[in-house]
Amino acid sequence: MRQYLANIYLGVYTALVGMRITFKQLLQPSVTHQYPYEHSFEKKKNVRDIPKGYRGKLDNRIEDCIGCRKCEIICPVDCITMTTRKLPKGERLWDSMSVVHLKDRTEIVGNIEGDEKLVPDTTITIKTRDERTVSLSSEEVDRIVERKPVIFYLDQFDIDMSLCMYCGLCTEVCPTECLTMIDNLKDGIAYSTFDRTDLIYLFAAPEMYDQQTEASDEAEAAD
């Protein structure tokens, strides 16, 4: 008889324990992102920040790309398609420059006046491509990477994001560090489209070379 009553007590008690847990969960805010409509991931509670070095969407800073094709070769799923055109011998789109990576994860591209090595406690003066002069203390600088002279026209630089598997190999081999993976939530994972072809990202900007091409065409014509 005692066992019988204890069974009833146990049944009710354990059910109530479970119901208390579910009720607590009921009052908690949900963790769902209403993804295509809701981009403000940062505001959401219960969501951790994405760690640095997260492999998000690929991004190419095309003006620094030298068309070396290393990324295209190493890509295991062939999601990068590149078409290049070599410049006439001796010509170059621009000369060797330096890419200064700052600690706040931005970059400045330009020619460094004076020593190109990163020396502590000095001021670095950079002459940027658009004829500005920027002065920085070396505290702010993360590292300096040399950008090779560009001797290719990039007619096509397409990345099929629907194929990309986020291995990050292409970003590792990229000599100018222009091919990177975005690691913030806002732009790094926003992929929603209605058409699959919209996932092929066209990075090449032929208009960048227009002037150069016209100039070289004229030169060829003159020849």
Added chain:
Amino acid sequence: MPFSLQYLANHLSQFWVQTSENWAQRFVENHVPFLGHLPYSLGELIIMLMCCAIFVAVVPLLPLGLVLAERKVSAHIQDRVGPMRVGPHGTLQTLADGIKLLFKEDYIPKQGDKLLFILAPYIIFASSFAVFAAIPFGRSILVSDLNIGIFYIMAISSIIVMGVIMAGWASNSKWSLLGAMRSAAQLVSYEIPIGLSILTIIMLMQTLNMQEIVEKQDGLWNWLIFRSPFTFIAFFVFFISSIAEVNRTPFDLPEAESELVAGFHTEYSGMRFALFFIAEYANMFAVSAIAATLFLGGWQGILPGVDILGGLPGFVIKTLFLVFVMMWIRWTLPRLRVDQLMNLCWKYFIPISFFNILGVGIWGLIFPEDTLVSIVISLVIIVLGLIGVFAVFGKGVSKAPVPQASSAS
């Protein structure tokens, strides 16, 4: 006997509004004068159809809301958000699903019994909606003031099991048949504790009329759940058996997804499936409404005589609270095994129910009239009983491993 306008007005007012200023009479005189020239029986028929029309229009809206509520409650218990796309916060999701089901192919198995297959959903649908005829929604909001109200509800809701067996048999599918058999066993078993629990109420109230049962429960302390310690136990027996009666988790063996695909309605599609679905949620509301009526004072308010809008809002709140508890239990407890299910019914609920009947009989002899003394004694016994049970069994149980909430989130 010619049909008189006065009779119609009285009849209408009997049905809907028992107020002194008889608006029904004025309404009929001003707006439906042609009714006065109809024969008596036809007039009565028209009144019946009017009542039917209102209920057929209003009651199916309940499942519409309840399905959404179920999905939202389950979602939030699992830290999700549930349907969000159709309408603001997904409020029109059920409507969209209903429209989708209307356009689905209506498939009838070739080897099945076609007549029974077609008939089954209508039997379930009709019987689950017929229950609403005898439930008092408010002081004067009641379709039919039957003097055997609760008996009628018991009888008509038992027809559901026939529809379930018909659906299972006619589908010519092993899943359906197994589900129907389980359902039959379960419903027949759990009818008994439900009936016995209702019997305790009837013994105390000396009436089967729903409206009279409610009228005697004015004020929180007069609610039947607190009238005697035995009705307090009977409420829980009734409520848990009701969950089993409407085939919800943890008693959803007839439609156990992981075992029987969908149980007795595996082979149904389109609108016929929707009928089962609507009937399930209508049933859920109906049993909650019965529990609220019998034990929680129906449309009576917390204070005697305070019932806003004829008590309809209070009644709906009580019922929806019980519906919420049903959903809450569903998303908390796992499904019982068949033997556990039968064990619970035959070894626990039925003996407890008989004990309740004995107890209520003795209680009725000691306190033939409900007085302040009897109610105070009852409340004291309930509180002391709960404390005593915890004191006797609580120690042993608290040592047993208790599942903890995961700290992840």
